[in-house]
Amino acid sequence: MLSFFGRSIVQKIVTLFFVSIISFLIIHLAPGEPSQIDPLNPKFTFEMVERFRKEFHLDKPLHIQYLYFYRDLFTGKTVSWKDNQSVVQKIWDRFLNSLPLFIVGTILTWTISFPIGIRSAIFRGRFFDRSATFFSYLLISIPGFFFAYILIIFVVTRFHVPVIGMETFGLGDTSMLNVIMDRIWHLFLPSVLGATGGIAVLSRYVRSQMLEVEGQDYVRTAKAKGLPSEQVHYKHALRNALLPFVTMFGLILPGLIGGSVIIESIFSWPGMGRMAYEAILARDYPVILTVNFVSAVLVLAGTFISDLLYLLVDPRIRL
Amino acid sequence: MITADISQSDNVVPLDKAMAPKRTRLQEFWFLFRRNKLAILGMIIFFFFFFIALIGLLLTAGRHPVFDPALIRLQEKLRPPLAEPNLETLLPDEVPAFGVYLFGTDDLGRDVFARMLQGAWVSLTVGFVAVGISVLLGIFMGGIAGYYGQHQVRLDHILAIGLVFLGAAFLAMDNILFGFMFLFLGVCCALYCLSRRKTSVRRAPFNREHLLGTNVFSIDTLIMRIVDIMLCFPSFFLILTVVALLPASIYNIMIVIGLTSWMGTTRFVRAEFLSLREQDFVMAVRALGVGNFRIIFRHMMPNAIGPVLVSATIGIATAILTEAGLSFLGFGVPPPHATWGNILSDGKNFIFDAPWLTFIPGVAILIVVLSFNLFGEGLRDVLNPKLRERS
Numbered sequence: 001m002l003s004f005f006g007r008s009i010v011q012k013i014v015t016l017f018f019v020s021i022i023s024f025l026i027i028h029l030a031p032g033e034p035s036q037i038d039p040l041n042p043k044f045t046f047e048m049v050e051r052f053r054k055e056f057h058l059d060k061p062l063h064i065q066y067l068y069f070y071r072d073l074f075t076g077k078t079v080s081w082k083d084n085q086s087v088v089q090k091i092w093d094r095f096l097n098s099l100p101l102f103i104v105g106t107i108l109t110w111t112i113s114f115p116i117g118i119r120s121a122i123f124r125g126r127f128f129d130r131s132a133t134f135f136s137y138l139l140i141s142i143p144g145f146f147f148a149y150i151l152i153i154f155v156v157t158r159f160h161v162p163v164i165g166m167e168t169f170g171l172g173d174t175s176m177l178n179v180i181m182d183r184i185w186h187l188f189l190p191s192v193l194g195a196t197g198g199i200a201v202l203s204r205y206v207r208s209q210m211l212e213v214e215g216q217d218y219v220r221t222a223k224a225k226g227l228p229s230e231q232v233h234y235k236h237a238l239r240n241a242l243l244p245f246v247t248m249f250g251l252i253l254p255g256l257i258g259g260s261v262i263i264e265s266i267f268s269w270p271g272m273g274r275m276a277y278e279a280i281l282a283r284d285y286p287v288i289l290t291v292n293f294v295s296a297v298l299v300l301a302g303t304f305i306s307d308l309l310y311l312l313v314d315p316r317i318r319l
Numbered sequence: 320m321i322t323a324d325i326s327q328s329d330n331v332v333p334l335d336k337a338m339a340p341k342r343t344r345l346q347e348f349w350f351l352f353r354r355n356k357l358a359i360l361g362m363i364i365f366f367f368f369f370f371i372a373l374i375g376l377l378l379t380a381g382r383h384p385v386f387d388p389a390l391i392r393l394q395e396k397l398r399p400p401l402a403e404p405n406l407e408t409l410l411p412d413e414v415p416a417f418g419v420y421l422f423g424t425d426d427l428g429r430d431v432f433a434r435m436l437q438g439a440w441v442s443l444t445v446g447f448v449a450v451g452i453s454v455l456l457g458i459f460m461g462g463i464a465g466y467y468g469q470h471q472v473r474l475d476h477i478l479a480i481g482l483v484f485l486g487a488a489f490l491a492m493d494n495i496l497f498g499f500m501f502l503f504l505g506v507c508c509a510l511y512c513l514s515r516r517k518t519s520v521r522r523a524p525f526n527r528e529h530l531l532g533t534n535v536f537s538i539d540t541l542i543m544r545i546v547d548i549m550l551c552f553p554s555f556f557l558i559l560t561v562v563a564l565l566p567a568s569i570y571n572i573m574i575v576i577g578l579t580s581w582m583g584t585t586r587f588v589r590a591e592f593l594s595l596r597e598q599d600f601v602m603a604v605r606a607l608g609v610g611n612f613r614i615i616f617r618h619m620m621p622n623a624i625g626p627v628l629v630s631a632t633i634g635i636a637t638a639i640l641t642e643a644g645l646s647f648l649g650f651g652v653p654p655p656h657a658t659w660g661n662i663l664s665d666g667k668n669f670i671f672d673a674p675w676l677t678f679i680p681g682v683a684i685l686i687v688v689l690s691f692n693l694f695g696e697g698l699r700d701v702l703n704p705k706l707r708e709r710s
Contacts, residue, residue, distance in 0.1 A: 011544075014544075015544065015547050015548050015551060016551075018544075018548050019548055019551045019552070022548065023552070026557075026560070026561060026564075027560070027564070030561070030564035030565060031564070031565070031566065133357075134357065137357075137689055137692050137693055137696070138685075138689060140692060141636065141640075141685055141688035141689035141691075141692050142685050142688075143640055143643050143644065143647075143663075143681060143684050143685065143688075144644070145643075145644065145647045145663070145667075146663060146677070146680075146681030146684065146685065149667060149670060149677055149681070150681075153670065153671075153674075254553065257553075261555065261556065261559060261648065262644055262647065262648065265648065273556075276556055276559075277559070277648070280559060280560055280563045280564075281563070283564075288560060291556070292552065292553070292556070292557075292560075295551075295552075295553045295556070296551040296552065299550065299551045299553075300551065
């Protein structure tokens with residue numbers, strides 16, 4: 001068991017090393033340089049560009065730049081090239097903004113998709129199942145930005161509430177209730193949009209897992225014994241069908257940082273995705289690379305956690 | 320004679336009855352597929368979309384197209400769908416085909432119907448080329464990992480590749496002397512590897528040659544680690560980064576989407592190959608002395624292609640969505656060319672005055688992606704023997 005974890009951790013560190021190299025190369029070998037971001041600006045004289053290049057080690061060969069960058073990253077001294085702020089601090093601020101979206105979206109996804117999936121497995125082929133199937137395909141296929149605009153039009157014209165941004169600007173000192181309601185309305189649409197794809201995929205997955213288990217012999221035995229159907233479905237079948245989903249808790253971890261670039265830019269939500277998007281536009285290499293690195297760490301940590309959970313949950317797996 | 324005839328037919332008829340009705344693979348497939356109404360609908364739209372995209376390419380290309388997607392009529396801007404053009408203000412050349420704006424006009428007075436036709440071809444090519452790249456790469460990597468997986472990568476292989484890469488890196492940094500030196504060394508090393516491939520290493524006494532021949536890891540491990548590395552990148556963010564840094568062009572988008580989505584196919588193909596290569600028919604073919612190449616492509620690939628087809632169909636849907644998302648963010652196909660994503664992106668500023676600019680491309684993307692998804696899922700149900708028995 002210990003050797004499994006040891007090997008897995010070593011493997012993940014090696015993977016991370018290669019990810020860091022590849023992302024560094026992708027960014028730096030692309031044509032153009034951050035010092036040329038605004039070549040027409042008359043304030044940028046040649047000397048100034050040279051000074052910037054020297055400041056950010058852009059005049060050094062690539063492998064030296066690589067070492068400089070990751071030394072700075074691990075000592076937490078990386079600064080954004082755009083505004084000289086600490087990248088870690090920046091990411092942390094944006095992360096706190098994205099966190100409510102992520103939490104609400106995840107709760108919505110998991111609480112809605114399970115009942116739908118279980119019900120459509122139990123009533124397989126009936127009207128509910130077929131309409132749930134169709135709607136889940138619809139939700140997978142709809143472009144997020146298009147759906148966002150439909151929902152915005154609907155909510156704004158029906159309920160007359162503001163939805164863009166994190167809170168209404170200049171709300172002043174109204175009552176606590178108003179402020180809270182305002183925050184909830186702002187949070188509502190982006191998190192629903194973030195959850196739609198997840199609901200569609202997860203409910204299909206729950207359905208297929210349930211169907212798989214419902215076909216097993218022990219479920220037939222339970223039915224033959226004359227157990228009430230609730231007990232068969234929820235006690236015998238569901239508990240076994242849940243097994244793969246426990247491990248999915250690890251796999252949602254990367255969603256923490258990925259966020260959604262498109263949804264956050266539609267709603268002007270100052271979260272991680274939007275920061276990454278702005279960093280790409282400004283060629284702010286340290287921010288792009290740090291976001292990439294952190295998300296790779298989260299992916300690897302997620303798979304590690306899901307392996308661990310599988311070991312804990314499934315007694316059939318022994319190392 | 321008569322009795323003989325009867326006895327013969329007696330012999331034949333029961334045999335025929337005992338056998339299952341003969342159907343070719345295609346008939347079997349169609350028989351199963353027909354039962355899934357949604358998948359049939361998806362397939363019809365799938366082929367209809369092909370047709371529209373081809374027609375659109377023909378009608379919007381050339382110097383004097385029937386539908387001109389780039390013709391600007393500022394006096395006719397933001398006309399609703401099915402509006403009649405104002406003939407007094409237009410030159411005869413500028414009047415739209417059929418004398419009506421089928422889908423209205425946008426903020427520059429361009430015919431939205433013509434732009435949608437042009438965009439259909441873009442969506443189609445982006446989807447197909449991107450998925451083509453990813454499927455070819457996936458089959459190649461998965462096939463190698465599954466079929467040649469047990470072969471070992473030796474230390475001298477790594478040395479050769481490392482030297483070549485080092486040489487290339489030096490060349491990239493304008494250090495020609497070192498670059499060519501390392502390249503030369505690398506090529507020498509590679510030739511050395513190839514020359515000693517046949518000789519067995521295990522038996523050799525311990526010497527320098529033995530050390531170079533040490534097995535480091537298997538090819539399977541190598542490829543699966545590459546897949547793991549690729550899976551670490553957040554895909555949309557990676558695509559966005561690369562597309563934003565590279566010069567804007569439709570080909571870059573196709574290639575980037577293709578290069579970031581081959582991992583699933585690789586895993587499918589590898590898993591199928593691992594189980595197929597242990598089966599008796601492959602053993603039999605190998606015993607007949609058939610070459611590796613023919614075994615892979617003639618005997619194993621047709622058995623492994625099912626899940627690949629399914630994931631390719633769904634991959635096209637995903638690629639179309641990704642392209643639309645990129646266009647929406649402003650990184651898509653550059654402006655003179657219309658795509659559904661950038662029609663929607665331009666139209667969003669007029670969402671309350673001209674909702675058709677948002678809804679027409681949005682609904683079009685939705686329908687096409689939905690049909691691809693439904694078709695793909697229908698294929699999955701038919702091609703998966705496990706699900707087939709149950710239903």
